[in-house]
Amino acid sequence: SAVISQKPSRDICQRGTSLTIQCQVDSQVTMMFWYRQQPGQSLTLIATANQGSEATYESGFVIDKFPISRPNLTFSTLTVSNMSPEDSSIYLCSVASLSSSTDTQYFGPGTRLTVL
Amino acid sequence: AQSVSQHNHHVILSEAASLELGCNYSYGGTVNLFWYVQYPGQHLQLLLKYFSGDPLVKGIKGFEAEFIKSKFSFNLRKPSVQWSDTAEYFCAVISSASKIIFGSGTRLSIRP
Numbered sequence: 001s002a003v004i005s006q007k008p009s010r011d012i013c014q015r016g017t018s019l020t021i022q023c024q025v026d027s028q029v030t031m032m033f034w035y036r037q038q039p040g041q042s043l044t045l046i047a048t049a050n051q052g053s054e055a056t057y058e059s060g061f062v063i064d065k066f067p068i069s070r071p072n073l074t075f076s077t078l079t080v081s082n083m084s085p086e087d088s089s090i091y092l093c094s095v096a097s098l099s100s101s102t103d104t105q106y107f108g109p110g111t112r113l114t115v116l
Numbered sequence: 117a118q119s120v121s122q123h124n125h126h127v128i129l130s131e132a133a134s135l136e137l138g139c140n141y142s143y144g145g146t147v148n149l150f151w152y153v154q155y156p157g158q159h160l161q162l163l164l165k166y167f168s169g170d171p172l173v174k175g176i177k178g179f180e181a182e183f184i185k186s187k188f189s190f191n192l193r194k195p196s197v198q199w200s201d202t203a204e205y206f207c208a209v210i211s212s213a214s215k216i217i218f219g220s221g222t223r224l225s226i227r228p
Contacts, residue, residue: 033215042206043160043218092160094216104150105216107160 002027002095004108012114013083020079021111023093028073031096033105034066038089046091049076083115118143120209122219129197130227137192137222139181139207148210149190151181152218155203163205166190177201199228 003026013019023032032049047055047068055068070076080087093108121140129135141147151163164175171183181192190207207219 042220043216045215048215104162104165106162107152109159 002029002097002106004093004095004106006091006093006108006111008111009109010112010114012116014116015084017083018079018081019083019113020077021091021093021113023076023078023108025074025095027097029095029097030073031105032070032076033094033096034068034076034078035092035094035107036089037092037110043092046078049078080113083113085115087113088115089113118209118217120207120217120219122205122207122222124222125220126223126225128225128227131199132196135192135194135197135201135224137205137207137224139190139192139219140188141190141207141209142188143209149181149183150208150210150216151175151179151190151192152206152208153203154206160206163192197224197226199226202226 005024007022011019034046035043036046037043045058046061046066047057049055049068049070051070051073065081067079078091090110090112092110094105096105119142123138149166152160153163154160163179164173164181166173166183172180174180179192179194181190183190202225204221204223206221208216210216
């Protein structure tokens with residue numbers, strides 16, 4: 001399985017500011033995803049990070065609010081822009097390496113964000 | 117649209133009791149199914165997965181799950197739970213384009 005690291009592990013931010021979260025994988029992977037896990041809830045997919053092109057966003061998430069970069073196969077960033085307290089959540093990076101139909105996703109440790 | 121249902125939101129058991137957590141999915145085609153676990157303060161970890169073959173899948177820490185196609189179910193089981201099994205358990209299914217759809221999760225509390 002891939003080893004995934006995220007920075008920062010946690011942060012407390014002021015309303016109206018932006019935070020960029022980094023995700024680093026120890027091997028080249030085909031797919032990278034960003035999820036949000038709000039307090040007491042399940043995981044919600046924000047977007048698929050595409051290498052060398054714009055990310056693919058899920059319904060309810062837009063690029064202006066959550067710009068994503070993926071300059072290569074092992075690294076991606078998610079920015080939470082113009083934050084409000086409703087953005088307080090755990091943000092998780094996930095990776096998958098496709099092998100025929102047996103793709104499995106592995107998750108990073110998450111970034112716990114608190115917006116005041 | 118694909119969906120995953122976990123009907124038990126919170127399960128409380130005593131140590132050594134048997135466990136079964138329900139998971140049902142809605143999707144007519146070939147499915148890849150997963151159970152993930154999130155221990156308190158830790159990140160999400162893969163417990164077990166089903167792609168094809170034997171519908172009874174064995175995972176880590178004594179967990180197993182059975183894929184019953186006719187019931188669209190993938191229930192998680194463990195014959196004898198331990199206090200260290202206290203965690204949140206998520207059932208998930210792979211959708212198109214490798215996107216995982218998660219269930220709402222089941223919180224498992226084990227009384228020592």
